[in-house]
Amino acid sequence: xxxxxxxxxxxxxxxxxxxxxxxxxxxxxxxxxxxxxxxxxxxxxxxxxxxxxxxxxxxxxxxxxxxxxxxxxxxxxxxxxxxxxxxxxxxxxxxxxxxxxxxxxxxxxxxx
Amino acid sequence: xxxxxxxxxxxxxxxxxxxxxxxxxxxxxxxxxxxxxxxxxxxxxxxxxxxxxxxxxxxxxxxxxxxxxxxxxxxxxxxxxxxxxxxxxxxxxxxxxxxxxxxxxxxxxxxxxxx
Numbered sequence: 001x002x003x004x005x006x007x008x009x010x011x012x013x014x015x016x017x018x019x020x021x022x023x024x025x026x027x028x029x030x031x032x033x034x035x036x037x038x039x040x041x042x043x044x045x046x047x048x049x050x051x052x053x054x055x056x057x058x059x060x061x062x063x064x065x066x067x068x069x070x071x072x073x074x075x076x077x078x079x080x081x082x083x084x085x086x087x088x089x090x091x092x093x094x095x096x097x098x099x100x101x102x103x104x105x106x107x108x109x110x111x112x
Numbered sequence: 113x114x115x116x117x118x119x120x121x122x123x124x125x126x127x128x129x130x131x132x133x134x135x136x137x138x139x140x141x142x143x144x145x146x147x148x149x150x151x152x153x154x155x156x157x158x159x160x161x162x163x164x165x166x167x168x169x170x171x172x173x174x175x176x177x178x179x180x181x182x183x184x185x186x187x188x189x190x191x192x193x194x195x196x197x198x199x200x201x202x203x204x205x206x207x208x209x210x211x212x213x214x215x216x217x218x219x220x221x222x223x224x225x226x227x
Contacts, residue, residue, distance in 0.1 A: 035217075040121070042203060042217040043157075058214070090157060100147060101215070103157035 002026050006091050006104035013081040013111045021076040021107050023091030031094045032074040033101075036060065036087040043090065049074055050096065081111045114139045116206050118218035125194055126226050133189040133221045135204030141165075143209035146180065146187045151201040151220070160202075163187065164209065194225045 007022045025032065033048035035058075045058030049068040063085060065077040074093075078085060088108050092101035115138040125131045137146065148160040161171060163180050171178045175192045191198050201222045207215040 033215075040219055042116075042118075042219040043205075045214065045216070048214075059216075088155070092157075100159040100162050101157075102159070105156050 004091055004093050004102050004104040006089075006107050008107060009105065011107060011109050013078070013109065015081060015083060015111060017081050019078050019081065021078075021089055021091075021109070023074045023076065023104060024072050025074075025091075025093040025102070026072065027093060027102065028071060029093035029102075030071070030096045032068065033058070033092050034064070034066065034074070034076045035090045035092065036085075037090060037106075038087050046076065046089075078109075083111045085109065086111045114141075114144075114206050114208075114214065114216045116204050116216050116218035118202075118204055118221050120221045121219070122222045122224070124224045124226065127196060128193050129225075130190060130192050131194050131223065131225075133191075133202050133204075133223065135187045135189065135218060137185050137187065137204070137206045139185075139206060141208055145207050145209060147205040147207070147215075148178065148187075148189050149203045149205065149217075151203065153200070157203075160189075191223075194223075196225050196227055199223060199225045 004025045030051050034046040035043040037043050044060045046064050047066040049055045055066050088106050090106050091104040094101045117136045144165045146163045150158045168180050177190045179188045201220045203220045204218045
């Protein structure tokens, strides 16, 4: 029972590089989201999806892109990494009703 | 817009003390859900409790208890007889009642329990 799986766990990027953070869940959850965690700011919503083919922006979407081609996968793309995107990224999934999320273990991203 | 405020950035207690973590929220919704999550030093986020806005009964689970007061827009979390293993960052969160679309988190309170 894997739950929510995020890869990679750690990543260092150079400014301007692009990359994709992977997120997969095996609980058949409709809802998936990406958050970033920064010191003193809690978790901030980047993008979310309420089902395959449906995505929308959260609180801090700039510089990130998402797609949801299957129920299981919800990758987050950094188009041109910037030092301000240095953060810990969490993927979460849940049912359509807000009964509480299941979070992945996080990806620590450093942009130099 | 929804907003969650956790005014206590850090709290330090000695083992066996009781500690209360404060959470104040703002929302224009008449129905909503409130949550608490725990983030231990290992970094994962662990769901602790969900409370809907219809139910103002306090909840107790072992050493943990939650006090929801709609009149003051607060959802405080108390740990009784704290233990070292309770050391973590605790997040309060708020979401709409009908969907998961916009769950907002507070900035978190770092609790350190010293032996």
